[in-house]
Amino acid sequence: MKARNAIVVLVGLVAVAIVVLVVSRTPSQPVVIDIVGEALPPLEALGRLAEEYTAETGVEIRIHPFEFETALQRAQLDFTSGAGDYDLVMAIFYNQGRYFEAGNIIPFDDSRFDGQVPEPVSGDSFYPAVRAATMDYGGSLVAYPFSAQTMFLWYRKDLFEHPGERSAFLERYGYDLPVPDPQTSLTWGEYRDLAEFFTRGAGEDLAGATLAAARYGTALQMKRHPASFYEFTNFVYSIGDGFFNESGRPTVDTPGNRRALDYYLSLREFAPPGYLQATWDDALAQMQQGTVAMTIMWSDAPSELYKAESSSVVDKVGYALVPVDATKRRQVSVFGGWGFMINADSDIPEECYKFVQWVSRPRQQLAWAKDGGLPAAASIFDDPEYIQIPYMPAQNEALKHLVTWPRDPKAEQFVNLGIEYLSLAASDQLTAAEALTELQRKASALYDEE
Amino acid sequence: MINLRSAHRLLQSGRLHHSAAIWLGPAALVLVWAGPIVLIVAGSFFRLNVADPHALFQLNELSHYRRVISSGEFWGAVLRTFQMTLLVVAGSIAIGSLAGWGLLGVHRRIARPILGAFLVPLFLPPVVSALIWYFQSNPQYGPVGHGLYASTGRTLLGPDLAFASICIFEVWRISPFFALLVFLGGRSFERSLRDTVVIYRPKLGFGFLGLLIRKHKPMIGLGLFLGIAMAARAFESIFVTTGGGPGTLTETLPMLVHRTAFQRFELGYAAAQSVIYDVILVVVLGQLCRVVAKS
Numbered sequence: 001m002k003a004r005n006a007i008v009v010l011v012g013l014v015a016v017a018i019v020v021l022v023v024s025r026t027p028s029q030p031v032v033i034d035i036v037g038e039a040l041p042p043l044e045a046l047g048r049l050a051e052e053y054t055a056e057t058g059v060e061i062r063i064h065p066f067e068f069e070t071a072l073q074r075a076q077l078d079f080t081s082g083a084g085d086y087d088l089v090m091a092i093f094y095n096q097g098r099y100f101e102a103g104n105i106i107p108f109d110d111s112r113f114d115g116q117v118p119e120p121v122s123g124d125s126f127y128p129a130v131r132a133a134t135m136d137y138g139g140s141l142v143a144y145p146f147s148a149q150t151m152f153l154w155y156r157k158d159l160f161e162h163p164g165e166r167s168a169f170l171e172r173y174g175y176d177l178p179v180p181d182p183q184t185s186l187t188w189g190e191y192r193d194l195a196e197f198f199t200r201g202a203g204e205d206l207a208g209a210t211l212a213a214a215r216y217g218t219a220l221q222m223k224r225h226p227a228s229f230y231e232f233t234n235f236v237y238s239i240g241d242g243f244f245n246e247s248g249r250p251t252v253d254t255p256g257n258r259r260a261l262d263y264y265l266s267l268r269e270f271a272p273p274g275y276l277q278a279t280w281d282d283a284l285a286q287m288q289q290g291t292v293a294m295t296i297m298w299s300d301a302p303s304e305l306y307k308a309e310s311s312s313v314v315d316k317v318g319y320a321l322v323p324v325d326a327t328k329r330r331q332v333s334v335f336g337g338w339g340f341m342i343n344a345d346s347d348i349p350e351e352c353y354k355f356v357q358w359v360s361r362p363r364q365q366l367a368w369a370k371d372g373g374l375p376a377a378a379s380i381f382d383d384p385e386y387i388q389i390p391y392m393p394a395q396n397e398a399l400k401h402l403v404t405w406p407r408d409p410k411a412e413q414f415v416n417l418g419i420e421y422l423s424l425a426a427s428d429q430l431t432a433a434e435a436l437t438e439l440q441r442k443a444s445a446l447y448d449e450e
Numbered sequence: 451m452i453n454l455r456s457a458h459r460l461l462q463s464g465r466l467h468h469s470a471a472i473w474l475g476p477a478a479l480v481l482v483w484a485g486p487i488v489l490i491v492a493g494s495f496f497r498l499n500v501a502d503p504h505a506l507f508q509l510n511e512l513s514h515y516r517r518v519i520s521s522g523e524f525w526g527a528v529l530r531t532f533q534m535t536l537l538v539v540a541g542s543i544a545i546g547s548l549a550g551w552g553l554l555g556v557h558r559r560i561a562r563p564i565l566g567a568f569l570v571p572l573f574l575p576p577v578v579s580a581l582i583w584y585f586q587s588n589p590q591y592g593p594v595g596h597g598l599y600a601s602t603g604r605t606l607l608g609p610d611l612a613f614a615s616i617c618i619f620e621v622w623r624i625s626p627f628f629a630l631l632v633f634l635g636g637r638s639f640e641r642s643l644r645d646t647v648v649i650y651r652p653k654l655g656f657g658f659l660g661l662l663i664r665k666h667k668p669m670i671g672l673g674l675f676l677g678i679a680m681a682a683r684a685f686e687s688i689f690v691t692t693g694g695g696p697g698t699l700t701e702t703l704p705m706l707v708h709r710t711a712f713q714r715f716e717l718g719y720a721a722a723q724s725v726i727y728d729v730i731l732v733v734v735l736g737q738l739c740r741v742v743a744k745s
Contacts, residue, residue: 073712080500098501213590224695273589273605276696291590409501416713420698427609427696 031351032060036074037090037338039065041303041372042147046359049368053358059351068226072412079104084345088352090146091341093134093404094411100142101409105341106349107140113353121360121377129402130376134339137407143339144356145376147300150333150398151234153180154287154302155294157318159198162207169197180320182397187326188239188263191218191294195270198293217270219283219295224423227279229415230334232422234296235260237332237403239325243414248406250414250447253433253440261425261432268426276427288313296322298336299398302391303372319394321401333398337376410446417442490721498718514722524723526698527706528730531682534617534702538681539674541621546628553629554636565633572626580690583619587691609696616700619687624680631673671742675735682731703727 037043043065050061064086066074075089079099091099099105106112113120123135123144130148135141159165160179169177173193180186186194195217200206202213221227236242240260245251268275272291274282284301286292288311302319305311322333340359342352358364365375369386374395380386381396405411417439425435494515497508518524549568553561571579586592587606589599595606606615685704688694694701694709701709703723711720 069713076500076715080506102502102504224693224697273599274595274607276605276609277584277588277607277692412501413714416709423695424697427699429609429697429699 030058030060031348032062033087033348033351033355034062034064034085035088035090036064036066036071036078036086037146038068038071040300042300042368042374043090045368045372046146048371049359049364049373050355052364052367053355057354059355061355075099078343079345082345084343084347087343087346087348088356089341089343090338091143093335093337093339094407094415096134096137096142096339096341097407097411098409099341100137100140104344105142106344106346107142108135108144108342108353108356109141110349113350116350116353117357120357125360125362125379126376127378127381127399129335129399130337133335133402133404133407134337134376143341144360146338146340147374148376148395148399149298149300149336149338149374150395150402151230151296151298151336152182152322152333152394152398153186153294153320154297154305155180155318155320156198156290156313156316158316159207159293160194160318164208165197165206169194172197179318180323181318182320182394185321185331186323188235188323189326191323192263192267192270194294195267199270213291214272215290216272216286216292217294218267219278219286219292219297220267220271220275221278221280221283222268222275222423222426223277223279223282224419225279226415226419227283228422228426229418230336231296232261232264232418233334233403233405234322234332235264237334238322238328238330239263242403243405243418248408250440250443252418252443253436257436258433261436265425265432276423287317299391299395300372300374306390317390319391321394321397331401332403333401335402335404337374410449413446414443417446491725493718494721494725496718498716498721500715500717510718514719515726517719518722518726523698523706524703524726527701527703528727530613530698530700531702531704531727534613534620534684535678535681537617538620538624538684539677541617542625542677542681543628543673545621546625546630547632549625550629550632550636553633561633565629568629569626571623572630574623576623576686577690579623580619580686583622583687584691587615607692607696609699612692612696612700616684616687616691619691620681620684623687624677627680628673628677631669635669667742671739674738674742678735678738679731 035046043063047061047063050063054060064074065071071090072092072095075086075091075095078085078089079102089099089105091105100107121144123131123141126135126145127148130145134143134145137143157179160177166177177194177197178184178186178190197217198206198215199217200211200215202211204211206215221231233243236257238260240257241251241254242257243250243252272278272286278286280298280301283292283295283297284304287295287297288305290312302317305317306314308314321331324331340352340356342349342356346352359368360377362377362379365373365377366380366383366386369375369380369389369392381392386392387396405414421430421435421439421442424430424438425432430438495510495512497505497510499505550565553565556564574582584607587595589595589605592606598611599605604610606612683704684702685708688700688702688705689708692700694705707720707723707727710716710723
């Protein structure tokens, strides 16, 4: 009898569980779109913008923010496992080829999306360079731009314009302290002079005040982390010869790239100690704390400089483009944009499509930009409200000079190799020439593999 | 196949007790315990490159193992792991034993709170303690890092000191375990022996130390075994503070396996690295057990 009772109870419990499961999945429950991405201001702003979408449509948007590398891992593991935990994936541009070729995503030009929204936002409405870098791959529309991150120069306007500092600079270097703007870039020679000039010890004067702690000319992001690779890419494409030739083969070890790495490493003496552990988070914090006079930084973070509770430099920062090589004069800005990709294992691809379409409309793009987003919709780039955002003129200019690298399936492995050898050079375990030679050997082997 | 009716009959007859049903629980336990190990070993024979799902389950036979054996990167990481483990275990034993030993002579009411405070690093979530360490190592605002930088111009996590810093951090984390072990071991002495220890500690020589070691051989063996296992698996401290850098200076085996699996997405190759590393660890720990047992 006891056994029979136990079985009856067990069967009852299973039945209840099944009923609960079925009830919890009835259509009356709201549709939820799960989005995975990097925890950064534009994604936080998307969460706030999405509340409007939820109010309009009843579709709930659930954001899953992670640290950069973790976000990439989450996306990859979700794709491979086929779990479909994330309906929309924020994909870094260089991984798009791999996701597409592996069949992990549904392209936006898939026929199932035909007629889902009355007037879809077309790819042509986005800034052409961003479109080229994030949307088209293999003849398909693989992604819609999420955010258009670029890197440009942040500098302490108040220090650069301070009369005492200007006259001291003129006296020491024999030329006027250059104040850059989005149309006028520094040269790398000037950048180095400025970095040296603004590096001061505790007890020295800076802009008329005696320093309680040391101040530095520039921040550097040299941790063994993707931040170092992105930062260095600006130097490689500006001073050097780039990472790839026209046929997509790695060409890392060139005289120009050696010069670029030598120059990059020479800035270490003007950076806060601990640059070997620093990423973009540290560069932002150093700028917020007023520890550094300038840095090459991401366009997704300046909004953090205007929060008085965490920034001591509110309204003291100016923006210009990445410095240029005095002879080449090549203006570059490394691209680090993310795209929305629809997971092929999502149960609700049509809902994802509709949400991306909604976010991509100019009204939403502008509202998002004002809250910390980095839109790619070209139609709002001249909007007075958009241009009024202090860093957007520099962002607009930087987009004209985007530098990317091939988005083939091996791109991420190439980036990881680059990170490894940059770290070896930054920590003086290899010379610049040795690091580039080794990186070239490994990268060639990678691209020679089947 | 046992259906409910036949199971009921078996129950009534009492034969179920001796039949397959009795093995269900243990079998489930074995499955839960051994399942991941079996999966890792099995996975090491497949390509399992997550980034290339078309060849995910392509049989790779022993090629991952051949690659691991001939990999300078792997053996470099093994060497660093063993160096770190040795330093950390030795440092933890020294500091932990001194602390535990010192507390034995202190009144219980005073000893307990001190020991409690000393144990905090052991119970902090590793990622939290790694973050604390990271901040205090910072040459600008970390008290230790800043002091060192101001006085010597060197940074705790720079190329010169990164490996040593990680070792010190791990000693800080693991030595409380040895302190606890020594303290509890001492408390478990017979009263007379404990009194001898407390009263004559300043005069005690190596002979008495030898006696203590012999008396507490199993506990010392257990301590060494667990200490090595803890130190050899150090991951969070490195991941949070240096990411394995600068260069490869702090890239131990757990870091390398993580990088292989989650940056390169080569799960099969990472599994082979893990298997070989586990074999080495098991052999070393096995030898250690034998030595302790024989002594």
